[in-house]
Amino acid sequence: xxxxxxxxxxxxxxxxxxxxxxxxxxxxxxxxxxxxxxxxxxxxxxxxxxxxxxxxxxxxxxxxxxxxxxxxxxxxxxxxxxxxxxxxxxxxxxxxxxxxxxxxxxxxxxxxxxxxxxxxxxxxxxxxxxxxxxxxxxxxxxxxxxxxxxxxxxxxxxxxxxxxxxxxxxxxxxxxxxxxxxxxxxxxxxxxxxxxxxxxxxxxxxxxxxxxxxxxxxxxxxxxxxxxxxxxxxxxxxxxxxxxxxxxxxxxxxxxxxxxxxxxxxxxxxxxxxxxxxxxxxx
Numbered sequence: 001x002x003x004x005x006x007x008x009x010x011x012x013x014x015x016x017x018x019x020x021x022x023x024x025x026x027x028x029x030x031x032x033x034x035x036x037x038x039x040x041x042x043x044x045x046x047x048x049x050x051x052x053x054x055x056x057x058x059x060x061x062x063x064x065x066x067x068x069x070x071x072x073x074x075x076x077x078x079x080x081x082x083x084x085x086x087x088x089x090x091x092x093x094x095x096x097x098x099x100x101x102x103x104x105x106x107x108x109x110x111x112x113x114x115x116x117x118x119x120x121x122x123x124x125x126x127x128x129x130x131x132x133x134x135x136x137x138x139x140x141x142x143x144x145x146x147x148x149x150x151x152x153x154x155x156x157x158x159x160x161x162x163x164x165x166x167x168x169x170x171x172x173x174x175x176x177x178x179x180x181x182x183x184x185x186x187x188x189x190x191x192x193x194x195x196x197x198x199x200x201x202x203x204x205x206x207x208x209x210x211x212x213x214x215x216x217x218x219x220x221x222x223x224x225x226x227x228x229x230x231x232x233x234x235x236x237x238x239x240x241x242x243x244x245x246x247x248x249x250x251x252x253x254x255x256x257x258x259x260x261x262x263x264x265x266x267x268x269x270x271x272x273x274x275x276x277x278x279x280x281x282x283x
Contacts, residue, residue, distance in 0.1 A: 001054050001055050001059060002055070003055050006054050007032070014029055017050070020050050021043070022046065026216065026267065026268030029099045031047075031060070033097075033250055044056075044057035045057060078272075082273075084225065087262075087263045089111075091110070091115075092110065092262070094225070095108060095256065095262050096225075096267060098218060099216070099266075105239050105247050105248065106252075106253030106256070106264075107127075108238050109222045111234070112184060112232070112235055113184060113226075117175075117176045118176075119180075121176040126241070126256070127239055127241055128241050131179055131203065131236060131237075132202075132236070133234055134222040134234070135186065136207055137209055139233075145161035145206070147160070148160040156217065158205060159206035160204075162198045163198065164197065164204060165197050165200030166178075166186075167195050167197050172201075186234050187231075187232040207223040212224055213271065213275070220267075222237050240253060240256060
């Protein structure tokens, strides 16, 4: 039995199971959703014991091939994230998923500085239509982007600011072209607080300093990806939805990315990429 099937059939939360077997929730999600995820024999045996051997090490054989597309298994996460960063640098969109114990969703992400009306129209068509722009806290302060509410009690603590439109050339602000103008202006360091009107049709989000290493959210992932791509650290994100308006999850997100030829990574992948490449402590 596959791990995802066992969790669903027993009603076990991934976060609780992760704690039981000594893994992070993101790692358990990767083992459930990602055919390229790596697992050690020891971890597979712990999972077998925790599931009463309903899930055996043999059930992970498809996840443990020694090489994938010519790359060592330990390099696949690094390769996936690097390809996503390069796509962002070219102005392309990528799909980023988070853990099922957070929002369990996929977001379209692109760099605000390279947005176009065509890309914005694609985003609006395939998502909830709520277009957000993650920004570093320093930029939010410089542009006087005040929190939307004084007391943020949203479940995930997403740091919405008051919505904005760029002041010059905006009529209604709702079109793909005018929302593109707003996000590009937000990524322009020559713009100031007075260049935006409030409220508007674009929703800035304040990212935590330290990015995904401090908060494992799409907001921080967007800022990190733009920064790693050498672009202004302002992203554009929106949540993928199905034609009936329901949120895309798991296999639906994977199918969407494959259909449109978009690179797909998880927030957990980005965390692992940064941890492997950055020196976090200076002595």
